Amino acid sequence: MIDLHNHLLPGVDDGSRSVTQSARVLRSFVAQGITDVVCTPHLLASQAEFGWPEHYESAWSALAAEVPEGMTLHRGAEVMLDRPVGPRITERKVTLNGSRYLLVEFQRMVPAEIAARALADVVRHGLIPLLAHAERYSSSSVESVRVWRDVGAVIQVDATVMTRPRSRGELARDLVREGLADVLAADNHGDDRSVATALDWLTEHDAAEQAILLLDTNPRAILEDKATYEVDPLVIRRSAWTSIRRMLRGE
Ligand SMILES: [Fe+2]
DSSP states (O other): OEEOOBOOSTTSSSSOOSHHHHHHHHHHHHHTTOOEEEEOOEEEHHHHTTOSOHHHHHHHHHHHTTOOTTOEEEEOOEEEOSSOOOGGGGGOSSSGGGSSEEEEEOOTTOOHHHHHHHHHHHHHTTOEEEETTTTSSTTOOHHHHHHHHHTTOEEEEETTGGGOOSHHHHHHHHHHHTTOOOEEEOOBSSSSOOTTHHHHHHHHTTOHHHHHIIIIIHHHHHHTTOOOOOOOOOOOOHHHHHHHHHHHTTO
């Protein structure tokens, strides 16, 4: 598996505080079958075109020396689109592994139309916005995510939110059920969040093919700057259909 979104660059944002903490997370990732991680520290839109600030670079060097065997680290950023990105964003200094894909997020209360316009603006720069935790925003819904995909965004859903009972978890599951999620990621902040969490839910829902696409094939395509594959909506299980038929027949 591959994780495109996390805060493991130590001591630079609200994520992992130290190299030791990040190395511990990376070792647990390796044990769970995760082979590649993109470090995506927070950046403001106004900073993004200039690349990582100097202290991100030194944190990267410190972490690179402690990466466990079986794990490959890549570079990226999570860009807060509170304003338009500058023209030099096309130099791809903070895109995911130097690809066309730019991981972006919004303030929680962003209206759906404003988000759509900002995503379209990234597309106009010749980049592909990968929308972080698409289930999180107050305007997030199956309908608004369809619009965001239509303007050219690729959709990331949080793997750990998928297993939560409340409304945000329900929307995360709906996005996967509807085939509107392109990748799952952990958004780990030096804690125990992992993409592997989603595997159980996908297995229970007979979604082996979707699991491979969401956790491996599509994130790999992004790392390699290739197009992602469409993910099929989940089919309601045969057992579920049996009970639906019974219910409709009044049995
Ligand atoms: Fe994040």
